[in-house]
Amino acid sequence: MTRTSIILTLCIFAVTLSAQNPEAFPDKLPEHKPSWPLSAAMERFYDQWNGKGFEANELFSTFKYTPVTGLDYRNHDGTITRRDPSKVLKIDGTYYVWYTKRDSETSAVGPEQCSDTKPSADWDLCEIWYATSRDGFHWEEQGVAVKRPPAPTPGHRSVSTPDVLQWKGKYYLYYQGFVEAPYKSGGDFCPVMASVADSPDGPWKPADTIVVENGKPGQWDENAIHDPYPLIYKGKIYLYYKSRIQDRLHPARIEQSQGLAIAEHPFGPFEKHPLNPVLNSGHETGLFPWQGGIASMTSLNGPEVNTIQFALDGVNFEIASITEMMPIAPGPCVPDAFADNGDGRGITWGLCHMDVKNPGLKKHCMLARFDCDLSRDIHDRSFK
Numbered sequence: 001m002t003r004t005s006i007i008l009t010l011c012i013f014a015v016t017l018s019a020q021n022p023e024a025f026p027d028k029l030p031e032h033k034p035s036w037p038l039s040a041a042m043e044r045f046y047d048q049w050n051g052k053g054f055e056a057n058e059l060f061s062t063f064k065y066t067p068v069t070g071l072d073y074r075n076h077d078g079t080i081t082r083r084d085p086s087k088v089l090k091i092d093g094t095y096y097v098w099y100t101k102r103d104s105e106t107s108a109v110g111p112e113q114c115s116d117t118k119p120s121a122d123w124d125l126c127e128i129w130y131a132t133s134r135d136g137f138h139w140e141e142q143g144v145a146v147k148r149p150p151a152p153t154p155g156h157r158s159v160s161t162p163d164v165l166q167w168k169g170k171y172y173l174y175y176q177g178f179v180e181a182p183y184k185s186g187g188d189f190c191p192v193m194a195s196v197a198d199s200p201d202g203p204w205k206p207a208d209t210i211v212v213e214n215g216k217p218g219q220w221d222e223n224a225i226h227d228p229y230p231l232i233y234k235g236k237i238y239l240y241y242k243s244r245i246q247d248r249l250h251p252a253r254i255e256q257s258q259g260l261a262i263a264e265h266p267f268g269p270f271e272k273h274p275l276n277p278v279l280n281s282g283h284e285t286g287l288f289p290w291q292g293g294i295a296s297m298t299s300l301n302g303p304e305v306n307t308i309q310f311a312l313d314g315v316n317f318e319i320a321s322i323t324e325m326m327p328i329a330p331g332p333c334v335p336d337a338f339a340d341n342g343d344g345r346g347i348t349w350g351l352c353h354m355d356v357k358n359p360g361l362k363k364h365c366m367l368a369r370f371d372c373d374l375s376r377d378i379h380d381r382s383f384k
C-alpha cells in the first residue's frame with residue numbers, strides 16, 4: 001500500500017468515524033471537573049477545559065511547515081532569494097502575498113565585498129514582488145510591485161520586508177527603504193516607506209516620503225525601523241515594527257524588540273507610542289486581531305522568544321502561551337475580515353520564510369506556508 005493510499009485510507013476512516021459518531025469530534029467538550037483535590041496546574045487545565053478564564057489554551061498551537069511551489073530558486077546558488085512575506089490577503093477568492101525578492105549575480109558577499117551588483121546581505125539590492133494563489137500552497141509569481149526608486153530617495157539601494165494594509169478601498173504597502181548597503185556602516189539602518197494602489201495588482205504609486213523615521217540618538221529605535229506591520233485597530237492604523245535595544249548589561253549583545261506607531265491615515269503622521277518598545281522580544285513582526293485585542297507571534301530573539309502574546313489594548317502584551325515556531329516569524333493569514341479590523345477569531349495559516357541552510361548551498365531564503373490553530377474554533381491545540 002503506497003503512502004498516499006495509507007493517508008487516503010486514514011482520511012476516509014476519520015471522516016467515516018465522525019459521520020457515524022458525531023460525538024467523536026465534539027466542537028465543545030462537556031463541562032467537567034473531578035471531585036478530588038487539584039494542583040494549580042490542573043485547576044487551570046479544567047478552567048480552560050470548561051471555557052473559563054482567558055482560555056489561554058486557545059493560543060497554544062503547534063506549527064506545521066510546507067515549502068510553497070511555483071517560485072523557482074535557481075538551484076539554490078543564492079542568486080535568488082524570496083523572504084519576509086507580508087500577511088496574506090484574500091481578495092475576490094484569490095490569495096495575495098508580497099515579499100522581498102533579490103535576483104542578483106551572486107549571493108550575499110558581505111559589506112566589504114559588496115558593490116552595485118553584489119549584495120552585502122540577503123536583503124540588499126531587493127525589490128518588492130508579489131504572488132497569488134487559490135489554495136495557499138501553490139503560488140504564481142505575478143511580478144514586481146515596488147522597484148528601487150532613483151537616488152537619493154530612500155530605498156534606492158534596496159526596498160525590502162513589506163507588509164500590506166487594505167484601507168477604504170485602497171491598498172498600501174509599507175517597506176524598508178535602504179540608502180546604503182546593510183552593514184556598510186555597521187548597521188541595518190532604514191526608515192519605513194509606503195506606496196499606494198487602487199488594486200492589489202498595482203500599479204503602485206511610489207511614495208517618496210518616509211512614514212516612520214528612525215528614533216533620535218539615545219532612543220530605543222535609533223538604529224533601525226524594520227518589519228513594518230500595519231493592522232486596523234480601534235479605527236486607526238496600528239503599525240508595529242521591530243527595532244533593537246542595546247543590552248546595557250551585555251553591550252555586545254543587541255536584543256530585538258518591537259514598537260508601535262499609530263496614525264489616522266495610511267501615510268501618517270504616525271505617532272510612536274510613549275510606552276515603546278511594547279514587546280521585549282521577537283524579530284519579524286507577526287500579529288493578528290484576537291478577541292478584541294491584538295496577539296503577537298513572538299519568535300527568534302529575546303527572553304520571551306517563542307511565545308504568543310496578547311494585549312487587550314494592543315500595547316501592554318502579556319504571555320498567553322509558549323509554542324515552537326520557525327526561527328523566522330510568519331506573516332499570518334488574517335481572515336477575509338482583515339479590512340474591518342479582523343473578526344478576532346484568530347488565524348490558521350500564513351506564510352513565512354526558511355533559511356536554506358544545507359551545507360554547500362549559498363545563503364538565501366525560500367517561502368513556506370505554516371499551518372497552526374490559533375483560532376477559537378478548534379479545542380485541540382496540538383496541530384498534527
Ligand code: AAL
Pocket residue numbers: 084123160161176188226227242283284
Ligand atoms: C529580516 C527583517 C528585516 C531586516 C532583515 C531584512 O529578517 O528583520 O528585513 O532588516 O532581516
